[in-house]
Amino acid sequence: MIAAPTLVVHNIGALVTCDPTHGEPGIVSDAMLVASGSEIIYAGRGRGAGFSSPSADVVDIDAKGAAVIPGFVDAHTHIAWLGDRSAEYAARAAGATYEEIARDGGGIRRTVQSTAAGTVEEVSAAVAARARRMLEHGTTTVEVKSGYGLELGAEMRQLDAALAVAVGDDMPDVVTTYLPLHSLPEGDREEFLAEVCGPGVREAAARARFCDVFCEEGAFTVEECRRVLVAAQRAGLAAKVHAEQRTNSGGARLAAALGAVSADHLEHADADDLRALADAGVTGVLLPGAALVLGGPPPPGRRLLAAGATVAVATDCNPGTCFSESMPLMVSLAVATAGLTPAQALVAATSGGAAALRLADRGMLRAGLRCDAVILQTNQWIDVAYHLGANLAATVIRAGRVVATGGGVPSR
Ligand SMILES: [Zn+2]
Structure with a gap:
């Protein structure tokens, strides 16, 4: 049985997994990211079916089409x-x-x-x-x-x-x-x-x-x-x-x-x-x-x-x-x-x-790894490089928990 979700990020425009099995940088469009505790239990295509649990225990985030990348x-x-x-x-x-x-x-x-x-x-x-x-x-x-x-x-x-x-x-x-x-x-x-x-x-x-x-x-x-x-x-x-x-x-x-x-x-x-x-x-x-x-x-x-x-x-x-x-x-x-x-x-x-750092449990968005991720203030992941000197982190998730939310304005 799959573990109960505690965090669901849905409506992700581009999930940048950095997982080489998806190419480089491993983009999955129209995606969602689901964690149970500190661990990712799903990272891939989907709009919430199967994970939409209106329980008060689940943190549910609508990414509104934004790009999501692994935590740096x-x-x-x-x-x-x-x-x-x-x-x-x-x-x-x-x-x-x-x-x-x-x-x-x-x-x-x-x-x-x-x-x-x-x-x-x-x-x-x-x-x-x-x-x-x-x-x-x-x-x-x-x-x-x-x-x-x-x-x-x-x-x-x-x-x-x-x-x-x-x-x-x-x-x-x-x-x-x-x-x-x-x-x-x-x-x-x-x-x-x-x-x-x-x-x-x-x-x-x-x-x-x-x-x-x-x-x-x-x-x-x-x-x-x-x-x-x-x-x-x-x-x-x-x-x-x-x-x-x-x-x-x-x-x-x-x-x-x-x-x-x-x-x-x-x-x-x-x-x-x-x-x-x-x-x-x-x-x-x-x-x-x-x-x-x-x-x-x-x-x-x-x-x-x-x-x-x-x-x-x-x-x-x-x-x-x-x-x-x-x-x-x-x-x-x-x-x-x-x-x-x-x-x-x-x-x-x-x-x-x-x-x-020889840490095999992070650095990519893939089921089984730690849920360390950043929801960006843009639906264009490339802005991380292209938008020189800007901080585009809207929501930072560490070990399955939201730990920072940026104010800021959209990248473009
Ligand atoms: Zn040094």
């Missing part, structure tokens, strides 16, 4: 920070480089100081404000990295602050990542690495699903990153790599060799790097907002797809290089700068994001 899965963010770096933003606009700012004591180190000065509650409130803004743009799952603690206790407090948000009913799902190799703290390099590889990964394993490293000239070497990720994998954390962002440094090959879940940025990756990622089943995460702000080559979206890799698009929301909570903007930028079609970009922002 933002697989790469650094939203657990305190402090203000707007002056750096202005300095960069006036000609200072990322590297010059870092040498002057700005960059990641500045955020580390201001974040360390706050309590877990203060950091958690900052995460919650940004996560809520993400939810209002249609993001139903967000990955949050540490990396502004550097010192072990401060890193764990950052993860605790993110996890405190994860229990909120009006928040996206939060998935945490331990990012110990972000910037080198004061003190001895070898002692720091030994601590990360011992108590660091052990304590993080109780708080996070992934371990990430910043493999880059001026940050950490391939060998340092390998050492930390191998220790992390032994402790039960899956690997992620910030790779080939500013230079070609070997991070993508490392991600492939270790069977990492994702390699992120990749602007300086070459053809062999991308093929290695595809062959190893590593998802390539495009961060077109950061690429745009920093300048340099565009993210290799089309090249990754041509190599046969799974592609995700994420915000990289952070105080230095991309202060944006908006996944729709990243979808637009992936089309404009990374060579993806609108359909490819939408799939990358939903099912691609789920792949980058």
Whole structure:
């Protein structure tokens, strides 16, 4: 017997499933979406027959012909920070480089100081404000990295602050990542690495699903990153790599060799790097907002797809290089700068994001998966990409419940 429906969205003009069995992006017209509890029990053609239950227990939504898409899965963010770096933003606009700012004591180190000065509650409130803004743009799952603690206790407090948000009913799902190799703290390099590889990964394993490293000239070497990720994998954390962002440094090959879940940025990756990622089943995460702000080559979206890799698009929301909570903007930028079609970009922002977090239960609208969906303010799903900078989320559904309703006006 089919489970009793608790949510029915009917009169959907275009149900964009992002399910490849329906093509790309998997559009079903004149459709409905039905959930029981947190799970989708029907996603397909229909006008309500068989599910029209006038029970007070059922939330019934008339989509009035609008398009419905899966909730966005933002697989790469650094939203657990305190402090203000707007002056750096202005300095960069006036000609200072990322590297010059870092040498002057700005960059990641500045955020580390201001974040360390706050309590877990203060950091958690900052995460919650940004996560809520993400939810209002249609993001139903967000990955949050540490990396502004550097010192072990401060890193764990950052993860605790993110996890405190994860229990909120009006928040996206939060998935945490331990990012110990972000910037080198004061003190001895070898002692720091030994601590990360011992108590660091052990304590993080109780708080996070992934371990990430910043493999880059001026940050950490391939060998340092390998050492930390191998220790992390032994402790039960899956690997992620910030790779080939500013230079070609070997991070993508490392991600492939270790069977990492994702390699992120990749602007300086070459053809062999991308093929290695595809062959190893590593998802390539495009961060077109950061690429745009920093300048340099565009993210290799089309090249990754041509190599046969799974592609995700994420915000990289952070105080230095991309202060944006908006996944729709990243979808637009992936089309404009990374060579993806609108359909490819939408799939990358939903099912691609789920792949980058190894979450098999979401990212598409299909019976048996979690009911994470966004009813748009338009019957044209392509407006998510085409309508640059707009927030078109009318109703956001997370785990079968309405968690945000936008005001706003129709897209066109
Ligand atoms: Zn990042």
